[in-house]
Amino acid sequence: EGLAQRLSELLAGRPGVTEKKMFGGLCYLLDGKMFVGIVRESLMVRVGADAYPEALQLPHAREMDFTGRPMKGYVFVDAKGFDSDRDLRAWVERAVKFVTTLTKMA
Numbered sequence: 748e749g750l751a752q753r754l755s756e757l758l759a760g761r762p763g764v765t766e767k768k769m770f771g772g773l774c775y776l777l778d779g780k781m782f783v784g785i786v787r788e789s790l791m792v793r794v795g796a797d798a799y800p801e802a803l804q805l806p807h808a809r810e811m812d813f814t815g816r817p818m819k820g821y822v823f824v825d826a827k828g829f830d831s832d833r834d835l836r837a838w839v840e841r842a843v844k845f846v847t848t849l850t851k852m853a
Contacts, residue, residue: 750785750790750829751773751785753832753835754775754783754785754835754839757832757835757836757839758775758839761777763777763778764776764777765779767781769781769784770784770786770791770813771786771787772784772785772786772787772791773785774791777843777846777847778846780846780849781793781846782839782842782843782845782846783838783839783842786823788825788826789823789824789825789826790823790824790828790829790835790838791811791821791822791823791824792808792821792822792823792824792838792839792841792842793820793821793842793845793846794820794821794822794841794842794845795820795845795848796819796820798841798845799819799820799821799822802822802841803822805824805828806827806828807824807825807826807827807828807829808822808823808824808825808828809823809824809825810822810823811823820845824838
């Protein structure tokens, strides 16, 4: 709940952002496209295929794996990776940067 509150405050007022329960957690969508979320104690971040290898090298980031196969373009970030508001904002901005490159849904 603490992370959800922090994300809600960070994303407040950003046009096109909605919340939706998914993956047993809470996801945030920008113009209908999932970009960040909460799964158990981890932050889920959609970084895209091109930024994926670099994101995995960042502290406390790991592959997002629900089914035994990693989901390329998405990472989980453990709590220590978003302890500070600055770190959380950086992860959110990575996701926003990627998802805004996708075409808008009709």
